[in-house]
Structures are given as C-alpha cells and as structure tokens.
Amino acid sequence: EAGVAQSPRYKIIEKRQSVAFWCNPISGHATLYWYQQILGQGPKLLIQFQNNGVVDDSQLPKDRFSAERLKGVDSTLKIQPAKLEDSAVYLCASSLAPYGGMTNEKLFFGSGTQLSVL
Amino acid sequence: AQKITQTQPGMFVQEKEAVTLDCTYDTSDQSYGLFWYKQPSSGEMIFLIYQGSYDEQNATEGRYSLNFQKARKSANLVISASQLGDSAMYFCAMREGRDSGGGADGLTFGKGTHLIIQP
Numbered sequence: 718e719a720g721v722a723q724s725p726r727y728k729i730i731e732k733r734q735s736v737a738f739w740c741n742p743i744s745g746h747a748t749l750y751w752y753q754q755i756l757g758q759g760p761k762l763l764i765q766f767q768n769n770g771v772v773d774d775s776q777l778p779k780d781r782f783s784a785e786r787l788k789g790v791d792s793t794l795k796i797q798p799a800k801l802e803d804s805a806v807y808l809c810a811s812s813l814a815p816y817g818g819m820t821n822e823k824l825f826f827g828s829g830t831q832l833s834v835l
Numbered sequence: 836a837q838k839i840t841q842t843q844p845g846m847f848v849q850e851k852e853a854v855t856l857d858c859t860y861d862t863s864d865q866s867y868g869l870f871w872y873k874q875p876s877s878g879e880m881i882f883l884i885y886q887g888s889y890d891e892q893n894a895t896e897g898r899y900s901l902n903f904q905k906a907r908k909s910a911n912l913v914i915s916a917s918q919l920g921d922s923a924m925y926f927c928a929m930r931e932g933r934d935s936g937g938g939a940d941g942l943t944f945g946k947g948t949h950l951i952i953q954p
Contacts, residue, residue, distance in 0.1 A: 752941075
C-alpha cells in the first residue's frame with residue numbers, strides 16, 4: 718500500500734517569496750492534516766480537512782498561509798509571502814476515519830517538506 | 836498549558852538496555868487516546884503504540900510497551916532490549932474525544948525526546 722506522498726522534499730526560498738507544498742494521502746483516507754514542525758519541537762497542527770471541506774484551521778496564519786483540497790484527495794499548502802520564522806518541516810498526514818472518528822484512529826505521515834527561508 | 840509534556844530532551848542509553856521515555860498529559864475529556872511516534876533522521880513519523888483512556892491493560896507492541904497511569908496522567912513508553920536502530924526522536928501525542936464538542940481532532944504532540952543508543 719502506498720504511503721502519504723509529499724513534494725518537494727526540500728525547498729529554499731528568500732523571505733517574501735511564495736512557496737507551495739503538495740500532499741497525496743493514502744487512497745481512501747477521508748481526513749487530511751497539515752502540520753508544521755519547527756526544529757527542536759513537536760509537530761503543530763495547522764489545518765484539518767475532511768474530504769474537501771475544512772474541519773479546523775484555527776492555527777493557520779491566514780494572512781499568509783492557505784490550503785486547499787479541492788477534489789477531496791490531494792492537497793496543497795501555500796505560503797505567500799514567506800517569513801524567516803516559517804522555516805520548518807511541513808508534514809502531511811492522513812487517516813481513514815472521517816472527522817469525529819474513534820480516538821484510536823492513527824495518523825499516517827509523509828516524509829515532509831523541509832523549508833528554509835533565507 | 837501544555838497538553839503533552841515530555842521532560843527528557845535527550846537520552847543516552849547503552850545497547851540492549853531497557854529505556855523509559857516519560858510523557859504526561861493534560862485533558863478534561865473522559866475519552867482520549869495516547870500515541871507514541873518515532874521520527875528517525877529521515878523525517879517520517881512512524882506509529883509505535885496506542886493506549887485508550889478506557890483500556891484496562893497496558894498496551895504492548897513487540898519491544899514497545901506503554902506504562903499507563905491514568906490517575907497520574909502519565910503514559911510512559913518502555914523500549915526493551917534497545918537496538919542501535921532505535922536512535923531517533925520519540926514523540927508522545929494525544930487525541931482528545933472532544934467531550935466539549937467541536938474543533939480539530941488531530942493529534943497534539945509533545946516536544947519529543949531525542950534517544951541515542953550507544954554500542
């Protein structure tokens with residue numbers, strides 16, 4: 718079974734530039750998450766989708782970050798314009814259960830995109 | 836307040852020894868789940884073990900076991916007979932049952948423990 722795919726693996730940009738990350742979850746997984754992991758910290762949830770709808774984006778800095786999952790499958794996370802403090806690994810995860818599923822529903826993660834903002 | 840606290844930023848352990856990684860959590864929900872993930876240098880988060888708040892037995896998965904003490908709100912990971920390949924970051928995480936309703940139901944992670952196994 719194919720895992721969660723993310724691209725690119727690495728990205729280096731200058732501040733104020735824009736960048737986009739792509740994620741393709743495991744086939745059939747209803748729920749998709751984007752996490753931000755700053756060096757030395759645990760992942761922090763940015764946004765959660767169920768199919769093509771947003772469940773929660775309360776932690777997403779909406780003045781510069783946007784995300785979509787138009788057809789309920791793959792997803793794109795964009796930053797425009799990037800700031801130095803956006804340097805982090807951006808992890809995409811998916812789970813089979815829809816929103817409100819059992820608490821034992823585990824998340825499957827991709828390898829992440831490492832973003833460096835100079 | 837931190838929902839997940841991991842107090843050991845780093846640990847050095849001799850190969851073949853057992854190791855305990857600490858995790859305490861904070862929630863007012865009655866229904867919740869606790870997870871441990873391993874993150875090697877490649878970056879991918881690998882699921883290790885799960886414990887539900889209503890589970891009466893401590894969870895075990897091969898060399899991994901979870902020492903669940905509900906009254907103390909702790910969920911420590913125990914790795915028996917450590918191996919060099921166990922060297923990685925380890926994260927404790929929680930999914931709350933959203934007894935209060937609404938909001939995301941993804942995992943909330945601690946800051947992690949960097950485990951290094953020495954030969």
